[in-house]
Amino acid sequence: MNAVVEWTEDGAPRSARWRSESGAAPPRRVVIADDATTADDAYRLACEGTAxxxxxxxxxxxQLLQAMIRRADRTPRRAGRRRRSAPEPSQVQAFHLHRQAQAQRARTLGMLLIQVDAGHVIALRRAPDVVQACTEAHGPAGEPYVTSLRELQGLIGAHEWRKKGVPIPALGGDRIHPHYGVFSPVRGEYVDLVAEAPLPPGDLAFDIGTGTGVLAAVLARRGVGRVVATDQDSRALACARDNVTRLGLADRVDVVEADLFPPGRRAPLVVCNPPWLPARPSSPLEYAVYDPDGRMLRGFLxxxxxHLEPGGEGWLILSDLAEHLGLRTRDDLLALIADAGLDVVDRLDVKPRHPRAADANDPLHEARAAEVTSLWRLTGT
Structure with missing residues (x-):
């Protein structure tokens, strides 16, 4: 059953379908806002739970949303000054506090709402044309709906990334075009590891949890004759098919829906880049980053x-950020590998190059600065 958001306008009750990709419930209290609404009033109401x-x-x-963002980002620093005498939290405490703060920030900033008419049309002055961006993410819209402006801006940004694409050095600078809701390969170090690791003999590879299809494309460009790329997410499957077609690799990369492995098949090379943090996602869009209880990692190992042919290799691409955050230990990972009857042949490491690794103001800076991404070469015992 579709969720509905309700409000009163011009003395009459109104309602519309509620749409939230983050899985947020429709707000219980809604007031009308316009150009006369001040940023202070808007932020106060949002903090109180009024949309x-x-x-x-x-x-x-x-502009109002940007002003609310500035107020939201200012609040934690004030709180921090009031607690200067408090002991420094551990890394795992800092992680959970950061997650709580981010969730609260998202709830507050998600309280500024936009009504979208049927066909993804916004009937406001100076409103952009969002038809294509919204259709790519949601499909056709046969009825009006209400959504958060912040989420709508995310759709517009994702549409621009999809048009522009992300250049991949391992593909000779060719671009991968991420779809909305599919993790973008902007952190290229893990792609470089797959481009540089020595290939085992054989002419078949599996790319488990393919996402955009970037690793499947890299393997095909490296000369693997047939790559089977799997995923369970419909957006990821559509995205991967689009990318391998753009790259002229559709005859060598099969994108199939599967729970991790292609049923009943083996390969000399099986590659997997699971979500790196064993924590609960706060929205469906976070499943590319957070893996509850390490389910995908455990399932793959x-x-x-x-699913390995005799003498074949499994490549596990994994950041150790979870270890630095206290969410998993290296011994935990090694025990999972050993319990699965696997041996470590080699490990290739690379330091991350993304800006947050050097941002001393990031609440998780200590862990990010120490992070290493590794490609573990595994074989069956």
Whole structure:
């Protein structure tokens, strides 16, 4: 059953379908806001749990959201100054506090709402054309709906990334075009590891949890004759098919829906880049980053031997950020590998190059600065 958001406007009750990719429930209290609404009032109401349905100029709504963001980002620093005498939290405490703060920030900033008419049309002054961006993410819209402006801006940004694409040095600078809701390969170090690791003999590889299809494309470009790329997410499957077609690799890369491994098949090379952090996602869009209880990691390692040809290799691409955050130990990982009847042949390491690794103001800076991404070469015992 579709969720509905309700409000009163011009003295009459109104309602519309509620749409939230983050899985947020429809707000219980909604007031009308327009160009006369101040940033202080908007932020106060949002913090109290009251949503604001915008009826003014669209570009003014964007400016209001930016003002609310500035207020939200200012609050933790004030709180930090008040607690200067408190002991420094551990890394795992810092991680959970950061997650809580980010979730609260997202809830507050998600309280500025936009009504979208049927066909993904916004009937506000100076509103952008969002038809293509919204259709790519949601499909056709036969009825009006209400969504958060922040989420709508995310759709627009994802559409621009999809048009522009992400250049991949391992593909000779060719671009991967991420779809909305599919993890973008902007952190290229893990792609470089797959491009540089020595290939085992054989002409078949599996790419487990392919996402955009970038690793499958790299393997095909390296000369693997046939790559089977699997995923369970419909957006990822569509994205991977689009990318391998763009790259002229559709005749060598099969994108199939599967729970990790292609049923009943073995390969001399099986590659997997699971989500790196064993924590619960706060929204469906976070499943590319957070793996509850390490389910995908455990599933890959536990079933790998059954899908490797004799003498074959499994490549596990994994950051050790979870270890530096206290969410998993190196001994835990090694025990999972050993319990699965696997041996470590080699490990290739690389330091991350993304900006947050050098940002001393990041709440998780200590862990990010120490992070190493590794490609573990595994064989069956």
């Amino acid at each position: 604001l349905l915008w009826r003014g100029d669209f570009q003014n709504a964007r 536990g079933r790998l031997s059954d």
